[in-house]
Amino acid sequence: MPKYTKKDYWIIGSLLFLSLVPSIAGAIRLLQLVTGANYTVENQRFFNDPIPVFVHIVAVIVFSILGAFQFAPGFRKKHIVWHRRTGKVLVGLGLFSALSGLWLTIMYPKVPTDGDWLFSIRLVVGIWMAFCIIWGYRSIRQKNVVRHSHWMIRGYAIGMGAGTQVFTHLPWFIFVGGDPSGIPRDLMMGAGWLINFLVAEWMVRKKSL
Structure with missing residues (x-):
């Protein structure tokens, strides 16, 4: 019977x-939409068309x-049935996350x-995430476990971009203060996804050796 290792706890915890x-932040946004609290010009778009943002936030959170439990080797081996069943759910959630994110980007008014x-x-991030998840699902349907693992790592990494963006914004909040805008905001947001992309590629290369 496989046992949990320090690596499992480290992966899941991280x-x-x-x-x-x-x-x-997503839970607070949902609460605001339900209660109508903190309505401002900046978040007006969410109140005007709340369903896509509801779908996006719930899908991303779950x-x-x-997904955190899918990549710990010991946990996965010990709960292989759970891994497979949850994996099917995660494919749907990942696609909902990516496609709703694209919808919000295209259909919602631009944030100042x-x-x-x-x-x-x-747009690039949303399309890439959807592609990774679809290709990962296609790979497991073809019984190619290694390729499935690689593409799901890529898809999950992009989906976790918001978490990394907390850290890419941190220096700005500490040394500059206030909310960034324009090119600095674009660079910090993009850096979060880029870091995760590079880490995912490093993990895929490492697993391939």
């Missing part, structure tokens, strides 16, 4: 920690939390603090 701030680059970055 991914849950990375999910913490975005999950709390995707990030459940967003620069000119962020729209294109979000």
Whole structure:
């Protein structure tokens, strides 16, 4: 019977920690939409069309939390049936996350603090995440476990971009203060996804050796 190792606890704990701030922020946003609290010009778009943002937030939160347990080897081997069943749910949640994110990018009015680059970055990220998850699902249907693992790592990493963006924004909040806008915001948002992309590729290369 497989046993949990320090590596399992480290992987699950780290991914849950990375999910913490975005999950709390998402829960607060949902509460605001339900109660109508803190209505401002900046978040007006959410109140005018709340369903897509509801779908996006719920899908991202559950995707990030459940996904944290999928990549710990000992946990996965000990709970292989749970892994498979949850994996099917995560495919749907991941696609909901990516596609609702694309919907929000295309259909919602531009946020005043967003620069000119962020729209294109979000399109690339959303399409890439959807592609990774679809390819990961296709791979496991073809019984290619290794390729499935690689593509799901990539898809999950992009889905966790909001967690890394907390850290890419941190120096700005500490040394500059206030909310960034324009090119600095675009770069910090893009850096979160880029870091996760690079870490995912490093993990895939490491697993391939």
